[in-house]
Amino acid sequence: MTTDTRLATNGRPRRSGRPLFSARFGLTVLAIVVSLASAFPVLWMITSSFKTRDTVTDGKLIPTDVTFSNFVDVFTDVPFARYLWNSFFVSATVTLVALLFHSMAAYALARLRFPGRETIFMAIFSTLLITAPVVLIPLFLVVRELGLLNSYAGLIVPAIFNAFGIFLLRQFYLGLPREIEEAAIVDGCGYWRVYWNIVLPMSRPVLAALAVFFFLANWNSFAWPLVATTDEDLAVVQLGISSFSTQHASNWNYVLAAATVAALPMLALFFAFQRQIVESIKTSGLK
Incomplete structure (x- = not known):
């Protein structure tokens, strides 16, 4: 060639x-x-989680068998259904309230002009540098003074604020075309109607992704429920698995069955909304 x-x-x-x-x-x-x-x-x-323990009889090792009794023991030995309900109620409430407040705050920081807007945003964003163990004791003292210990409010209210949600939504709103909002304002819509009727419906992909993040974070929460509650009726699923593993320390098949029951809803939720998660990451880059 x-x-x-x-x-x-x-x-x-x-x-x-x-x-x-x-x-x-x-x-x-x-x-x-x-x-x-x-x-x-x-x-x-x-x-x-579907296996039984290996047993030794007359010096012979008897292999494991497939069984569903592990899951039956999970719901009979401890009130695991109550733990699942507590986790679902707390996670769903925190997710809904947080999405509402975070979207309003993010829209105000992205579109409204008022003195100190950037300072407020930087103050909110800087809280991402503070780890949860640092504020655990001060948060406990505040919740105790408010009389919210051993209550659903004590589990829900401290978990609502999340700087990551405000940051992600603000970046998404900065990428929305202003022409749509300006046209609505010309037609006589106020900021609230623009937010509720235009901006919020356009935010469904990023809101769906944040809903998964918030729900997963609160479903897997362990440290704060352990500190804020001593009533077993308010125990969440992670505390239930911990107490179940204490009772069956050597029977790991029971513990794995409890962990499987707690993990399956989260896996289903992630696979159902994985497209929205990817879309939110693609459309919510730094502006």
């Missing part, structure tokens, strides 16, 4: 497709390996 045939019309050499194919193939293999490594603990937990 001559030099002329190896050159493109602009005089530059043509790039071979093999390096690009090799890079994509390597990334695909890496993604498969990481996916398998991430899914293996979940699959092991689910499969082990």
